[in-house]
Amino acid sequence: xxxPTMNNTMNPDYLIPDLAPELQRGxxxxxxxxxxxxxxxxxxxxxxxxxxxxxxTDPTSFLIDRSRVSxxxxxxxxxxxxxIVRNHLEQGNLAGVVSDLGGREIGVHGTEELRRRGGIVASxxxxxxxxxxxxxxxxxQLVNASSGKFEAMNGALWNDGIFIYxxxxxxxxxxxxxxxxxxxxxxxxxxxxxxxxGKNAELTVIxxxxxxxxxxxxxxxxxxxxxxFGLDESRxxxxxxxxxxxxxxxxxxxxxxxxxxATMLTxxxxxxxxxxxxxxxxxxxxxxxxSRMQGMLFGSDHQHFDNHTRHHxxxxxxxxxxxxxxxxxxxxxxxxxGLIRIENQARTCEAYQENRNLLxxxxxRAETIPELEILNEDVRCSxxxxxxxxxxxxxxxxxxxxxxxxxxxRMIVSGFVTPTLNQVPDDLRDRISxxxxxxxxxx
Amino acid sequence: MSDKIKQQNRDLTSIGDDYxxxxxxxxxxxxxxxxxxxxxxxxxxxxxxxxxEPRWMSDIRHEALDIFFSKPMPQWGNTELLGEIDFxxxxxxxxxxxxxxxxxxDVPEYIKNTFDKLGIPEAERKFLGGVSAxxxxxxxxxxxxxxxxxxxIIFLGMDEALREQPDTVKKYFGTVIPSTDNKFAALNTATWxxxxxxxxxxxxxxxxxxxxxxxxxxxNMGQFERTLIIADRGSRVHYIEGCTAPVYSTDSLxxxxxxxxxxxxxxIRYTTIxxxxxxxxxxxxxxxxxxxxxxxxxxxGNLGSRLTMKYPCIxxxxxxxxxxxxxxxxxxxxxxxxxxxxxxxxxxxxxSRVTSKSISKDNGRASYRGLVKVYKNAADTKVSVExxxxxxxxxxxxxxxxxxxxxxxxxxxxxxxxVSKVAEEQLFYLTSRGLTEDDARLLIVNGFMEPxxxxxxxxxxxxxxxLIELEMEGSIG
Numbered sequence: 001x002x003x004p005t006m007n008n009t010m011n012p013d014y015l016i017p018d019l020a021p022e023l024q025r026g027x028x029x030x031x032x033x034x035x036x037x038x039x040x041x042x043x044x045x046x047x048x049x050x051x052x053x054x055x056x057t058d059p060t061s062f063l064i065d066r067s068r069v070s071x072x073x074x075x076x077x078x079x080x081x082x083x084i085v086r087n088h089l090e091q092g093n094l095a096g097v098v099s100d101l102g103g104r105e106i107g108v109h110g111t112e113e114l115r116r117r118g119g120i121v122a123s124x125x126x127x128x129x130x131x132x133x134x135x136x137x138x139x140x141q142l143v144n145a146s147s148g149k150f151e152a153m154n155g156a157l158w159n160d161g162i163f164i165y166x167x168x169x170x171x172x173x174x175x176x177x178x179x180x181x182x183x184x185x186x187x188x189x190x191x192x193x194x195x196x197x198g199k200n201a202e203l204t205v206i207x208x209x210x211x212x213x214x215x216x217x218x219x220x221x222x223x224x225x226x227x228x229f230g231l232d233e234s235r236x237x238x239x240x241x242x243x244x245x246x247x248x249x250x251x252x253x254x255x256x257x258x259x260x261x262a263t264m265l266t267x268x269x270x271x272x273x274x275x276x277x278x279x280x281x282x283x284x285x286x287x288x289x290x291s292r293m294q295g296m297l298f299g300s301d302h303q304h305f306d307n308h309t310r311h312h313x314x315x316x317x318x319x320x321x322x323x324x325x326x327x328x329x330x331x332x333x334x335x336x337x338g339l340i341r342i343e344n345q346a347r348t349c350e351a352y353q354e355n356r357n358l359l360x361x362x363x364x365r366a367e368t369i370p371e372l373e374i375l376n377e378d379v380r381c382s383x384x385x386x387x388x389x390x391x392x393x394x395x396x397x398x399x400x401x402x403x404x405x406x407x408x409x410r411m412i413v414s415g416f417v418t419p420t421l422n423q424v425p426d427d428l429r430d431r432i433s434x435x436x437x438x439x440x441x442x443x
Numbered sequence: 444m445s446d447k448i449k450q451q452n453r454d455l456t457s458i459g460d461d462y463x464x465x466x467x468x469x470x471x472x473x474x475x476x477x478x479x480x481x482x483x484x485x486x487x488x489x490x491x492x493x494x495x496e497p498r499w500m501s502d503i504r505h506e507a508l509d510i511f512f513s514k515p516m517p518q519w520g521n522t523e524l525l526g527e528i529d530f531x532x533x534x535x536x537x538x539x540x541x542x543x544x545x546x547x548x549d550v551p552e553y554i555k556n557t558f559d560k561l562g563i564p565e566a567e568r569k570f571l572g573g574v575s576a577x578x579x580x581x582x583x584x585x586x587x588x589x590x591x592x593x594x595x596i597i598f599l600g601m602d603e604a605l606r607e608q609p610d611t612v613k614k615y616f617g618t619v620i621p622s623t624d625n626k627f628a629a630l631n632t633a634t635w636x637x638x639x640x641x642x643x644x645x646x647x648x649x650x651x652x653x654x655x656x657x658x659x660x661x662x663n664m665g666q667f668e669r670t671l672i673i674a675d676r677g678s679r680v681h682y683i684e685g686c687t688a689p690v691y692s693t694d695s696l697x698x699x700x701x702x703x704x705x706x707x708x709x710x711i712r713y714t715t716i717x718x719x720x721x722x723x724x725x726x727x728x729x730x731x732x733x734x735x736x737x738x739x740x741x742x743x744g745n746l747g748s749r750l751t752m753k754y755p756c757i758x759x760x761x762x763x764x765x766x767x768x769x770x771x772x773x774x775x776x777x778x779x780x781x782x783x784x785x786x787x788x789x790x791x792x793x794x795s796r797v798t799s800k801s802i803s804k805d806n807g808r809a810s811y812r813g814l815v816k817v818y819k820n821a822a823d824t825k826v827s828v829e830x831x832x833x834x835x836x837x838x839x840x841x842x843x844x845x846x847x848x849x850x851x852x853x854x855x856x857x858x859x860x861x862v863s864k865v866a867e868e869q870l871f872y873l874t875s876r877g878l879t880e881d882d883a884r885l886l887i888v889n890g891f892m893e894p895x896x897x898x899x900x901x902x903x904x905x906x907x908x909x910l911i912e913l914e915m916e917g918s919i920g
Contacts (some may be wrong), residue, residue: 050518344838357849365850370858372843377803377834377864387849387856 013065015042020066022157022190026128033140037155040145047149056335056367057306061275062150062251064221070186072102075211075245078181085177088427095174096121102183103191103222104159114172120165121176124192127163134165139194142255142283143225151253154190154225161192164205168198168231175204175239175425180224182212182244187220195228197236204237206428209272213247216274216302223251230258232286237265239424240280243435244272246301252278260286260315267423268295268324270305271435281310284318284346291318296325296420298439299332299364309338311353313346320350325420326357327413328364329439335367340383344375353383358390358416360409410440459721459746459775462690466561467720469689470553470660474579476538480663481531484508487633490536494602494636497609500616507622507632514626517752520812521779524750528724533665533696535634537579543600544584554578561687563656572651573598577668578658580636591649596680597642598653601669604640611642615671619702619730619758628728631667631700638668638699643678643709652681652714659688659695659723670701674709674737681712687747688720694749695723703731705739707761712740719747721778730756730785736763745772745780754812756785759793759821766795774807774839783812783844786826788854794825801832803839810842811860819850830860 016023016038023034047059078101088094089110096111098121106123114121120131128135145152162178180191197203205228213220222244230236236258244250250273258264268280282291297305311320326334340351357366370383390412398408417436421429476493478486487508491501516525544550547564558564558576567574573587575598582600591598597608605612622632639655659666674680688695697719705711711731719725725748731739741755757766772780786795801809811830832841843860873883 052519359849362851362853367846367848368856368858369844369846370860371845372832372841372860372862374832374834374841374862376837377839378837379834379862379864381862383843383858383860385845385847385856385858387847387854389853 010042010046013067014063016153016156017066020157022159025159026125027132029136030128034156037145037152040152041149041156044149044152052337053308057275057277057304059149061249062221062223062277064188068186069188072104072183072187072189074101074181074183075214078179078211081208081210082179084431085179088177093174093427095172095176098162098176098178100162100178100180100191102181102187103161103189106160106162114176117170118167119170119172120163122163124161124163124194131165134196135163135194138196138227138229142227142257143253147253150223150251151225154192154223154253158190158192158225161194164193164195164203166197166201166203169200170198171202172204175206175427177206178208180207180209182209182222182248183220185213185215185218185220185247187213189222191222191224193224193226195236197228197230197234199231200233201231202235204239204425206239206241206425208241208243209250210243212245212273214245215247217247219247219249219274221249224253226252226254228254228256228264230256230262230264232259233261234258235263237267239267239428240269240278241428241432242270242272242276242278246272246274248273248276250276250278254278254280255283256281257283257285258289258291261288262286263290264292265423266291266293266295267420268293268307269424269432270297270307271439273303275304277306279308279310281312282320283312284315284320286315287317289315289318291320293322293324294420294423295323296327296417297334298327298436299334300328300330300439300442301332302330303332305332305334307334307336311340311351313340313342313349313351316345316347316349318346318349320352322353323420324355325417326355326366327360327416328357328366329360331363333365335369337369337371338383339371339373340381341373342375342379342381347376347378349379351379351381355385356416357385357387358413359388360390360413410437413440459773462720462747466687466718467690468560470557472539472553472660474537474539475541476536478534478536480534482508482533482535482630482634486535490634490636493538494605496605499613500605503617503622504633507629510622511626511629511633514629516626520752520781521750524724524779527694528696529694532693533663534661535665535667536636537661537664538581539578540583543582543603545586547584550584554583557658557660558584558656561656561658566654570651571654572649573653575600575639575655576658577637577655579661579664580666582637587653588651594647595644596647596649597640599640601638601640601671602636604671608640608642611673612640612671615673615702615704617702619704619732620700620728624728627698627726628700631669631698631728634665634667635669635700636667638670639672639682640670641672641680641682643674643680645676645678647678649678649680652683654683654685657684657686659686659697659719662691663693663695665696665698668699670699672702672711672713673704674706674711676706677708679710681714683714683716685716685718687718688723690720691722693722697723697725697727699727701727701729703729703739705731705733705737707735708737710738712742714742715744717745717747717751721747721749723748725751725753727751727753729753730758731766732758732760733764733766735761738765738767740767741769741784743768743770743782745782748778748780750779750781752781754783754785754814756787757795758787759790759795761790762792764790764793768795768797770797770799770811772801772809774801774803774809776805776807779808779810781810781812783810785814786816788815788817788821788824788826791820791822791824793821795827797828799830801841802835803832803841804835806836806838806840808840808842810844813845815845815847815856817849817851817854821851822853824851824854826854826856828858832860832862834862834864
């Protein structure tokens with residue numbers, strides 16, 4: 001394979017050609033935005049590794065040689081997961097299911113009631129022709145060409161995505177489950193999601209990313225963009241579950257903006273992929289907005305995780321809290337960077353952040369960088385990070401109670417992640433616990 | 444609250460306000476040698492020749508200058524302020540007098556007056572074991588107590604050391620901080636002049652602190668002192684450095700390199716009170732190597748300068764080595780204190796503790812930037828990092844950028860940071876006890892800084908009197 005050149009200029013195979021069919025999709029304003037994104041992507045140098053954001057992950061992992069992208073085929077696993085979710089839908093546990101094949105084919109199921117109550121769940125292409133004013137107003141507001149080279153790549157190349165709109169005052173009690181499936185080896189996809197939750201409305205979204213290449217040497221690529229708007233007094237819960245196959249290179253940028261009195265709970269969960277770089281950010285844009293993030297990842301084998309979180313306080317009297325947990329075994333490694341930024345005009349804010357890392361064996365490796373940028377005095381802010389092996393005293397205690405070592409480790413890990421899992425909607429929790437248990441069994 | 448305590452407290456939050464009158468004076472000097480502005484191989488050769496150096500040192504300088512030219516400016520930190528440094532406008536070498544003196548009586552009157560005003564000779568008489576006073580590029584006065592000399596302790600100006608202890612200097616120079624380390628370390632290696640050299644023989648405990656004082660007098664001065672401290676097996680030493688400069692409207696540059704080596708079971712404490720005037724860029728590389736069971740402590744106070752970028756480092760190279768970094772920064776109007784720490788755990792059973800405290804006032808900005816690195820072989824390592832920041836004033840800014848890179852699983856790491864303004868409930872508690880709000884606020888600030896002031900030697904009489912007096916704070920009935 002041609003490697004992109006390392007002197008920061010782009011090998012032509014990695015550029016987006018002027019005539020790429022993706023650039024022709026959508027109404028004229030969208031085509032303009034795609035073209036601008038393409039220019040930014042092509043003009044921007046490959047980020048230097050010296051840059052803070054790229055210190056731990058090689059940016060060339062996410063460059064895609066268009067001449068070698070293959071037709072998309074999907075794995076068999078998708079069917080199994082879809083059955084589980086359909087089953088939940090039939091039991092009446094979900095407000096709807098959306099399937100997303102490779103960011104190309106969007107299928108919406110079981111959202112009749114939601115639609116009756118004024119909600120919109122549709123493909124982005126459908127929404128941009130039927131609700132152009134909504135899509136044009138919000139799309140690209142939070143994740144766009146100026147966010148970075150790879151955000152520009154998604155901005156130019158997304159085929160189709162998912163659009164969710166919840167009107168003012170509507171409380172959707174049950175979760176909406178999105179199933180995003182990546183193609184097998186050699187495929188590339190650019191999933192995109194836009195969610196608008198109206199004033200005093202309520203919504204839970206489970207955004208599940210699966211599938212992809214199982215061959216470490218022949219990866220497939222997913223470059224995803226998520227934009228979520230929580231208007232005044234809205235209540236949003238967003239779960240991102242990344243359980244992609246072991247040959248995936250996954251890049252995701254998530255940005256949310258919440259207004260006066262809105263609350264948002266973001267739950268990033270990651271188990272899969274060979275290289276996973278995910279960036280979750282919430283901007284607190286109105287007084288009394290509150291954002292909580294409660295994330296976890298569990299890495300094994302040679303997996304590489306690079307996670308960022310960002311809480312950006314723009315308005316006064318806002319509160320944010322992050323709890324991000326990392327469990328690693330084998331030779332897995334993780335880098336966590338979390339930034340809290342409080343602007344000069346954002347007075348009387350509170351912001352907290354905690355990153356805890358549990359390393360189950362020698363060879364696992366973690367980095368943690370919790371960062372603060374505080375531009376005014378009227379704040380209360382703290383962060384903490386811990387990193388270490390399983391406490392031998394805890395293991396000893398359990399052994400002395402007649403519990404064998406493997407079970408003791410299971411119990412301790414389970415205790416470590418339970419506070420996070422408790423935030424996950426009921427139906428999903430058992431599956432996540434299953435992933436954790438499976439990770440501990442493997443090998 | 445007694446007036447005395449009030450005054451002490453007020454002094455703390457007004458650090459730097461009276462700098463111009465207290466330290467900011469300047470001397471009209473007739474220099475023995477004043478080179479041209481800018482740096483090139485001729486300037487480097489001239490420095491080397493004036494010092495009559497051996498060829499190997501001159502070679503190191505020229506090689507380092509090429510490294511300086513080839514390295515780009517840092518692309519991180521306050522790149523905007525860094526961009527203002529005009530390397531061509533700086534004087535790289537100014538020699539105030541012909542020879543270094545051993546008696547204050549032999550030092551020219553105006554220089555002696557300067558150090559008198561700064562309280563150095565008085566401090567020397569009272570409690571110091573040795574004093575080195577550097578004025579611009581060179582040490583003008585140097586002296587050590589006879590009884591310390593008899594114990595075999597060597598404390599010299601660095602230029603003097605190169606002449607008198609060439610083998611030791613050659614053996615250790617640049618081994619802890621190579622010229623390639625960073626752009627400013629390269630510049631220092633090329634143009635270094637002055638600084639201290641200390642060697643403490645095995646088992647010797649230097650019971651009184653040794654001190655160096657660095658004074659910049661001229662405008663657009665570049666001061667590049669070079670310090671090397673070696674504590675042999677089982678020895679102990681405490682070194683203190685302080686610095687000030689006049690206030691000018693244009694910038695000066697201070698780029699020191701400090702190499703510290705603690706051999707087996709040795710103990711070194713290195714205390715810095717950086718109080719440069721607010722027109723000085725202070726870009727300093729400080730690094731210590733600690734061998735088996737050795738301890739190194741950096742006590743690093745940053746009060747002055749326009750922009751400081753300084754991250755004292757400890758490399759724990761053998762089992763049982765211990766490191767401690769206590770860093771305090773005060774960022775007043777238009778100042779950016781970008782300070783922090785680096786700890787490298789390269790051996791098993793090593794431990795480190797980092798405590799950072801910062802106060803940002805007005806539009807001042809204090810950044811903590813730290814790295815903890817634990818290598819694969821460093822089993823049973825303990826690390827604790829604690830950062831507290833206090834903000835006073837609506838436009839004050841605080842940043843915390845701690846990085847931890849851990850390649851070993853048998854490691855316990857803890858990091859904590861807190862940023863806050865003076866808490867309402869603490870204020871309420873104190874005002875309900877009859878204190879005015881101002882007094883209460885000052886008392887809280889004072890308590891915040893206490894862990895640092897407790898670490899300073901009580902007798903350290905020079906410009907830090909005001910901070911040190913805070914030690915009395917515990918004695919308010």
